Amino acid sequence: MPMASRTVSLGGAELRRLRHVCAVFDGMTDKATVVDRFIVDGLSAGERVVHVVESRDADLERLGRVVDVSAAVVSGQLDVLSWDESYVAGGRFNASKMLLLMRRWLRDGQANGFRATRLIGDMGWARAGVAGVNELATYEREVGALVARPLLSVVCAYDHQHHTAAQIGEVVPLHQAALVEGRLHLPPSGVHSEGPRARIMDAAGVLFADHGIARTGVDALIDGAGVAKATFYRHFPSKDALIAAWLRDPRTRWFDRIRAQVEAESPEPDEVVPLLFDAIADWLAVGDFVGCPYLNTSVEISDPDHPASDLVRAYLAEIGAYLEACVAATGHEEAADLGREVHALLAGAIALGVANRTSSFVMAARDAAVELLRDHQP
Secondary structure (H helix, E strand, O other): OOOEEEEOOOOHHHHHHOOEEEEEEOOHHHHHHHHHHHHHHHHHOOOEEEEEEOOHHHHHHHHOOOOOHHHHHHHOOEEEEEHHHOOOHHHOOOHHHHHHHHHHHHHHHHHOOOOOEEEEEEHHHOOOOOOOHHHHHHHHHHHHHHOOOOOEEEEEEEEOOOOOHHHHHHHHHHOOEEEEOOEEEEOOOOOOOOOHHHHHHHHHHHHHHHHOOOOOOHHHHHHHHOOOHHHHHHHOOOHHHHHHHHHHOOOOOHHHHHHHHHHOOOOOHHHHHHHHHHHHHHHHHHOOOOOOHHHHHHHHOOOOOOHHHHHHHHHHHHHHHHHHHHHHOOOOOOHHHHHHHHHHHHHHHHHHHHHHOOOHHHHHHHHHHHHHHHHOOO
């Protein structure tokens, strides 16, 4: 794909507009020259900086020659982690777990009062033979959605000495821009790895989860998606239309994935309900306890005539009907009543799990559901 290019430094102003950049280097010296400046600029601007590298000690020693890293580390403004603590923790790469870790870094930065966050990932770990490296493209796509959050910059550093041309060619289009040989390469106007509608939907998914529907304005959605106002309204004539589309989106329909995951295990009928609770406990944790978008929406939108209200009720009814069918498959004659009770246990456990940021309520509800069904065995 032809690219327009111009010479820039990795300064804050550029990265506020292009928040997901693939920086391609040729060796450690080339990389350090650019990345170290980006880190120092961020610290000077009062932003939080997270740098993920092969060796934490070596990185801190190098940075210590140009900035007071001790003070930055103690204050929490600078966090340097090794690959073993992040990308390949436990000996393999897991895209979902890494994205969870990134969301926690962002939350910590906001909680500690930093105005913005810069994340720089040295991707040298992503080599052939590394367990889970096949999830790399999925990870980069999801990072592209993550940067819909305001005041966030992500630089993924690839190195010709560690990555093949084919691998770099695959990941570059998953970013908003590529920095190669000191030049920032931008897609031609109107060209992006994802279309504007998809980017608006990504922004909605991130910002609605972070701030709620009511507190997320159209301007924030436009900025998060990186589109013009006219483009937004061409795809969604109103914010309400976007909310309805978001609720219909397969990525929002979270229980579909839980159901498919459990059914893929081909469980016996009496194993399905406990397995559903187990999977939902994991889903809550991996999703950083955002919770059910339909329950969250029902709390924010009380107007029964709002277009979202019917969609929320319909999807929750789908979940309820599936739980009833699962109970009926075990031979229970009171499947309708028992299914509703299991559904109530599940919904309550999710709400408490979100409020307390723990999956323990889901596991307690799992035990209660199993006991309930056991007490009513036919």
